[in-house]
Amino acid sequence: MTRVGITFNKNHYLHDSLLNGYPCPENPLRIKNILEYLENSGLIDDDKFHFYDASPASMRDILRVHTGEYVDLIKACTRDPRQSPGKDVYVCPSSFDVVLQALGCVLKAGELVATGECKHSYAIIRPPGHHAGPDSCNGFCLFNNSGILARYMQEVKGLERIAIVNIDAHASDGTYSAFEADQQVLCISIHQNQKTLYPFKGFIRDIGVRPALGYCINMEMPTESGNPEYSLFYDEVAEKVLDKFDPQLVILECGFDAYHKEPLAKLNLTIDGYYRMIFKLASKWSVVTLLEGGYHDDLGLLASVVLRALAGIENIGDEVDQIDLLASRHVKTRKEFNNNLSLLKTRLEPYWGPWDRS
Template identity: 90%
Template sequence: MTRVGITFNKNHHLHDSLLNGYPSPENPQRIRNILGYLEDSGLIDGEIFSFYDASPATIRDILRVHTKEYVELIKTCTRDSRQSPGKDVYVCPSSFDVALQALGCILKAGELVTTQECKHAYAIIRPPGHHAGPDSCNGFCLFNNSGILARYLLEVKGLERIAIVNIDAHASDGTYAAFEADPRVLCISMHQDQKSLYPFKGFIKDIGVRPALGYCINMEMPTESGNPEYSLFYDEIAEKVLDKFNPQLVILECGFDAYHKEPLAQLNLTVDGYYRLIFKLASKWNVVTLLEGGYHDDLGLLASVVLRALAGIENIRDEVDQIDLLASRHAKTRKEFNNNLSLLKTRLEPYWGPWGHI
């Protein structure tokens, strides 16, 4: 039996833009929707899936990725609601404590997997993290959740090779900034074409810097890309590089904004698309999944898909007619995708090729 551990920060509702007097799509209702759906579905049985409590992380944990000056900036902003530490980032008086609890849940998820208590884990936490770099933040993020977990596993648990895979619609620019020169960490991000979407970073040409050239991989997915394109990229590049790198653990930055109903992006992943990607990852490697973006009404549905894929149990029925979905999109999508895939293969050939022999 494949055991999957689940953590969530119970104080997440104290990080809420409405406390500052304005709405934001990144709000407490996101986790409420997920937990409500999971409870109603009856999926959490205490055998395959179980919830685990976690203690807050420490400042020392944060400083493995972020600078002291940046941590002090976050603290200062929490004391003055008129200040924001970055673009599209809000903080409240309790935001720092919420972030520490979220990071504690993430570290607990990593502990569950590295101690083999669970094969995989899912940290359902907020705020998200992948736009937070060592000394800056943007896009709803405060601290780099996946980066802090990766450094903890490297420096405290003694792991030597970790992969971070991003399937959020937005490029994982904060994670890139943290690990662009660290060959212990392989970063693979598949995200919407950055000419058309925030943060306007994470291009195919961006492959890291010495001594980690080739260890940061950015695949620009053309608008309207969906299940077929994600599957091709995973099979032809991502899985082959992962096989050669042979990570001891995979951290999945799992945003739900690549979903076809997402209002803030233009991608077309469906239930089956998410299930296939995560199932294939979990079939080969231990995976710690972290909630990132996603601002639509199906977050609970997709969270259940993540859990099913991690556990290797049957997926729920996909209600999307793939023929209709493919017929309705722009004809240039596949052509642009094939060009990007070919360009990325050429770019990575010196580091991971030849592709036919990996």
């Protein structure tokens, strides 16, 4: 069995804001840089990693999550790229074909794990998806990649317990809106304080709606939060809830904009922080990882860290001095984090508690 299967949408470069005459941080260089880094790293081999081709997704796959009216809107905008289907969203004449292939790569990544051909998988695709809801989109996203995979795994593969974990710096508001009432899909989103960052949704108080109260978990990370805070949240809340939920599959919305070099957010994860969370997830559950946000020069480096964590091989050395990083931030970060963690535990205790008080 191949340890990690990799897919990527080869036509992604046809979705490019420069075709409309203006720059955007979500552009073809993101995947180009990742693939070039992986090729030059010497990491990829057919023993632990393998690239797989994928066929485009179908309309039926999309309509499991999105409304027909919304799909028609996206198509109409591709015919007139001067129109935008949502805030901070662009389309090009070929964008619909691009997202069909991207979604095909996502579904292929799920198939590889469901059939046992691979233990884990990684879909390196764009555009991202976690801001796209059933009938709306924003934040560079068109269709909800993780949601479409989750519905496919439910309907086609018969899975009854799927967890979607978001570690993008921005809240997974589109995913929340698709699954807020579904007890078969546990959504955990770890993101920057939504008073300080787009989309200004995904607060600790948002825990889903009946009959799935408690099945949507939003942890707001104070600005400057880094490896220690993410580790505490994962160990004290995320892993314990996942243990109780016992997912048959974990879909990881893996954004790289919580990284300390990210210009569009104010979080301080380093490669060790990413590695630890993903390694722990992959040690317990089958994980399908999807590329989401991240708009800096280290995307290739972080993609290699994801692959190392999924495969269970040693991480590369972290260039960041953690003591210096901790010393440079405001003292209030840990205090605010502890308050947020305590508030979240209190809200979730009726559904997942009691928490270990030791």
